[in-house]
Amino acid sequence: MDVNKTIKELEVALKEALDGVEKIEALQDVKAQFIGKKADLSLLMRHMKDLPNEEKPAFGQTINEAKQRFSALIEARRETILAKKMANKLKKETIDVTLPGPSYTLGTPHLLRKITAEIEDLFMGMGYLVKEGPEIESDELNFEKLNLPKEHPARDMQDSFYLTEDTLLRTHTSPVQVRTMLEYGGAKPVKIICPGVVYRRDDDDATHSHQFMQVEGLVVDEKTSLSDLKGTLLAVAKHMFGEDRKIRLRPSYFPFTEPSFEVDVTCSQCDGDGCSMCKQTGYIEILGAGMVHNNVLEASGYDSSRYQGFAFGMGVERIAMLKYGIDDIRHFYVNDLRFNHQFKGGKS
Amino acid sequence: MKVSLNWLKDYIKIKESRETLAELMSLHSQEVEYTQQLVKAKGLVIGYTKSCKPHPDADKLSVCEVDVKTETLTIVCGAPNVAAGQHVIVAKNGAVLPGGFEIKQTTIRGVESNGMICSLDELGIEHKFHNEEGIHVIEGDVTMGDDALKALFLDDEVIALDLTPNRMDLLSMHGVAYDFAAILDRDITIPEVTIAYEKTKNSMTITTETELCESYYGSVIENLEIKPSPLWMKARLIAAGIRPINNVVDITNYVMLETGQPLHAFDYDLLDSEQIVVRTAKKGETFVTLDDKKRLLEEGDILITNGKEPVALGGVMGGAKTEVHGKTTRILLESAVFNPTQIRLTSSRLDLRSESSMRFERRVDVGRTRYALDRATELLIKYANATVRKDVAYFDHTDQSEKIIEIALERINRVLGSDYSTEHVARVLTRLRFDFKEKHGVFYVKKPTRRPDFESYQDLIEEIGRISGYDALPATLPSTVSQGELSPLQRFRRHVRQALTGLGLDEVMTYNLVSKDDVLTYVKEKTLKPIRIKHPMSDKRNVLRLSAINGLLDVVSHNRARQADAVHVFELGKSYQKSGERELLTLAMNGPYQSRKWQETPETSFFTLKGVLEALADFLGVQGLEYEQTSLENYHPHQTAIVTLKGETLGIIGKIHPQNTKRLDLDDVYVLEFDLMKLFEVSQTEFAYETISKLPSVSRDIAIVCDKSIPVKMLMATIKKQNIEIFKSVDVFDVYEGEHVGANQKSLGLRMVFADSTRTLKTEEIDQATNKIIKALEEKHQATLR
């Protein structure tokens, strides 16, 4: 008997049988049939005893090798069956990846808060503290201590909402500057910015709002100069409107500063050549500033022969409107979310 | 102030264009509102109407032969006042009128017309300045063929200054000339006045009973011939925005524009007195001003009287009784200084703001009061053939003592951050025509009366800075080093914003002024009284808000009306109470939250908002919020709660009453309003590190059935009260009401977590603990295990 021939025949039969197997249970049967205890291959071992001793090891090895081969064939088939089964299962789980995901939206901070925070961060980087104060102020802190006595004609410039004879809704955040100077007792340098809500008696329209936001700044020490004001405001202009911006100071008048200025920044739309946005002037007015008036320093306990400094104030709405080309100030308070959603995170 | 360039050229040489002058002005002095050519027209000449005949084919038209020296033009004219023998303004063919309107040869009803005879309106001169109907007929000496604008002195340009309240000196042409002279570094000539007085003496006596009139000069001028002013004066008044009337009125206005000193002329015969007494009005006194209106006066209003009765409201308006008229031959000319504050009070109260009152309000140059009177007298002599009585009657209590302002070069440079030399500063002061001395680097500058705004050395620094030019200054940063940082509250607000936007809520800002009608609608404390605005601009905004909920509801409503499916918003604002300003955190949620779109989205409910609050509280390190069902007007009576922490009320959370939302055309809206400061106070300040336990916790689920009315909070409290050492937390994972439990019952699935950081728990002790809890729930709440 030719054992090799028999094994070959069995192997052909096994391969044939495996080809028809699609299920794991059926594979078990095939396994029993070909390498089980009663399988033909196992039965071949019985012939061993009939062989001369020197041939026995080779015969045994041949059978064992065949058994291993058969086993591997069966295993390979098992894997094929399992893989197919998994593939079928996954196929059933097919999705349309182009379907939209849920609308997990993040909320948008209010643009005025966002810009205020940006300005706060810029100034904190330059060593300023952020100071706040009440919106209901005394006439004394809102006006009188700022060199605006009762009969001062400049009070017309900022007609205000009075609550009683001597309290009103603050018309600027300058009273916070006064409060800080009083708190410091005229004894140490002041370097603060004051963001907050302020009020003026204006009819609401595209460019006026009875309520708006301001950020004011104040530096008082023994040497802070107008040149320092220029450098500081240039930093603001560059930060808010781009690295290439330049600024210019035009003489103006505020009772609390002397000299006083309107500060213009070169138009970012036309780079100073003149366009409709800057009314052909190449410049856009962004804020008011000046050197603190001696009367203001003295009223808040600072010796004006020793101390000096600058102050500035900007409207947050105005900055936002210029920066983004917003055409109506009422957008900030109507909160049409189609407006609010335009100003999210990104790199800005 | 509208500055005529022709006029300015009387005082200084100008070679710059008006655009250049405007630019210089805005960089060194004052804002320029606009600049313009007075008349924007070309190709206008003086013509003479040789003849004027009716148009053969049109009733209202005339056919004129107009001599323009080089030729005679046939012009068809529609003005009723055209006639032969008139000097007129002719726009020849090719001429351009304001608005770019070009004149061309036309044929009007069969007659060829070569040009147009112009009215002043057609030249773009506003009607209020001339009141003329029809064509302009030139009175005065003109020559045919000459450039008409030149001949009429209308070839002028105007720079309109937007003056700040401090620069009262620029309310005069002299002041403007001084400023330009300094800016341009040019010579200035102010004309001197010479007057030939009559022998007759001015017998007026002028006195005051009030300090509110600081000085008063009066001249008696006689033999006046009232007639139109010379063309040049008319043109300059028009350029300055003042309507020419007659020579007497025009001269007072002209001199006011020149000097900034308002003048007033009384008809001397109607004045009917040899004395002027200035006094203040008594309360309730009345006076008829020259516009024939009876004015009710207040104490303090300044009255000029003739010793018996008032004749003028000093500095504000003259009286009807003594007004100069067409037949006036003698006047008392007044040049006076009144208290600025009083003039402001009177003129604003009576709504009588005029060129005069505006100048008095801002303070006039007390050094020019007499000059202005003399200058007007000189002009009246010249242009009204007047004579003037000898001596000016006056009193003058103004302080004209010499005042010296001191400023050291070092301080100038310290304030400006500049590096100016003594010579530079001296040069600038010279350009400004200031009288000064310099010694050892200190400048002693005599305060000029023409600059009443000067108070201290700061004003001088300003002058030196602006004339030197701010462009030249370096741009540096303050050298004081300090630490910039946010306060804990400021950081906290940023964290709240970060958490809530992270949870998908949009931040909004709404108005703080609201209507008193609904200010209390959503407020918990109905006894609060809102703070009222004294003089509100409208009923919609007459008080300060107590809650931001109304504002947020408006935002929800606005957006839902514009196709938004959902609105989830918050505001960090304030409540304005008599006891002070309280910071608020207000939320409103409406519509699907974090919509799953085509997948199922849980319905937004009270618990959606509660979940948002708990997430926020967790982020802020606030633990142990408690909810107490409450019933509150305008809220859903069974879906609203007060939120407390350790007995302290933080705020309110709930559903807006459906009746209210229905009125806004909205479906369910859930709101929350917290006192932000209270939340701030209980928020975690420090985070302490805790070792993370390596041992696992064990959870046990139980399902119990109990009475529907028992709040979960009470069950939880009972569980916690058992003080089981290994017990960590309990949460609700299921709530069921329905057929499988009794009608008044509910089933709750509770998940309890047990742990010990030092050892692994044994099954028996967890069973024990669970049983203890079940037993307690049975005893306390008659709950049964399901």
Ligand SMILES: [Zn+2]
């Ligand atoms: Zn531009």
